Amino acid sequence: MTINQLRPSYKDYLWGGQKLKENYGKKTDLNPLAESWEVSTHPDGPSYILGGPHDGLTLKAYLEEKNQAPLGTKGQTFDRFPVLVKFIDALGELSIQVHPNDEYGFKHENEYGKTEMWYILEAEPGAKVYYGTKEPISKEAFKQSIEDQTVLDKLNHVAVKKGDVIFVEAGTIHAIGKGIVLCEVQQNSNTTYRVYDYHRKDAEGNLRDLHIDKALDVATLTPLNTDFEPAEVAKTYENHTKQLLASSSYFNVQKVEVGGSFTQSISKESFKSITVIEGSITFEDNNHSLTLNKGESAFIDAGSQHIKTDGPGTYLSVSV
Structure with missing residues (x-):
């Protein structure tokens, strides 16, 4: 079968909650x-x-x-798997942080920079x-x-709602606030430079590390567009x-x-990852059937043909 369901890895960072278990079927x-790291290498x-x-x-x-063939011709131009898709449940506020671009990331961390997108599922x-500075x-x-603890006063605070699309380019000072569940699509990187963390302590009673010098190296310290609109209108x-x-x-x-x-077919240029955010979707290919419920994800090989797709439900599709 050219579509494979994926089992995620999980993270128990101190700001997390219970909604991924309660509303998205996560068992851990x-x-x-x-x-929940849904699509990740x-x-x-x-x-x-x-x-x-x-x-x-x-x-x-x-x-x-598979000798990287499922990535597709464009997917194989990247030197490693290009994306990472995750669910995030912010019961508390995430740290104020920034991510580097590719040049800085490869030089200092031996991995991609981190441009990302958030799709707000619950708010x-x-x-x-x-998001950015005032x-x-x-x-x-x-x-x-940062030193005199007035950094939050310098940042732009933006109200969000379900359905908002937030593109976070590398270099953007940002943080997800409390009471938000979202799906994040990002470059394949785990490099985060923390600027401020509310003086919280981890499970061992230690303050989490800050990375102020590196953050200042890469940060864009200007106001940014906060329209938070999708790239295009929906097409029927x-x-x-x-x-x-x-x-x-x-x-x-x-x-x-x-x-x-x-029925849909996948371009030979790129794989597609599928993450279901509402309802239940069934994919059928060569007499094999796979049903994904809300909170579940799959990987479809590039070039897959004649995939019967049936709902009702909603999913996010990621390609390169």
Whole structure:
């Protein structure tokens, strides 16, 4: 079968909650549950093939066994798997942070930079994100605001709601606020430079590390566009609609709402990852059938043909 369900890796960061277990079917003893790494070849949290002839293989091992062919012609131009898809449940606020671009990331961390996109799945009343600065500010003044604990006053606070699309380019000072559940599509990187962490302590009673000098090296300290609109309006097809949420040189993200049955084929240029965010979607290929429920993900090989797709449900599709 050219579509494989994936089993995620989980993270219990101190700001996480219980919603991924309660609302997205995640089964783990971790408490809290902060993140579910759905589509990943990163060594810090790989995803695994679930079921079928490749059951138990990591996604990375599956691609190696297939000589990278499932990535597609464009996917194979990257020197490693290009994306990472995750769910995030922020019961508390995440640290104020920034990610490097590719040049800085490879030089200092031996991995990609981290441009990312958030699709807001749930947002409690008053939920907000930190995104860029209110005014242009020098590195010296920004560093001083960290030291005197006024940094939050320098940041732009933006209210968010379900359905918002937030593109976070490398270099953007940002943080996800409390009361938000989202799906994140990002470059395949786990490099985060923390600027401020509210003086929280981890399970061992230690303050988490900050990375202020590196953060200042890469940060864009200016106000940014906060329209948070999808890249395109939704387009209607037979029994489904497609909407391009974000498009970049790193990844393309579509939201697909399925109202019945239709057949799709995957370009030979790129794989597609599938993450279901509402309902239940069935994919049928060569008499093999796979049903994904809300919170579940899969990987479809590039060049896969005549995949019958049936809902009702909604999924996010990621390609390069």
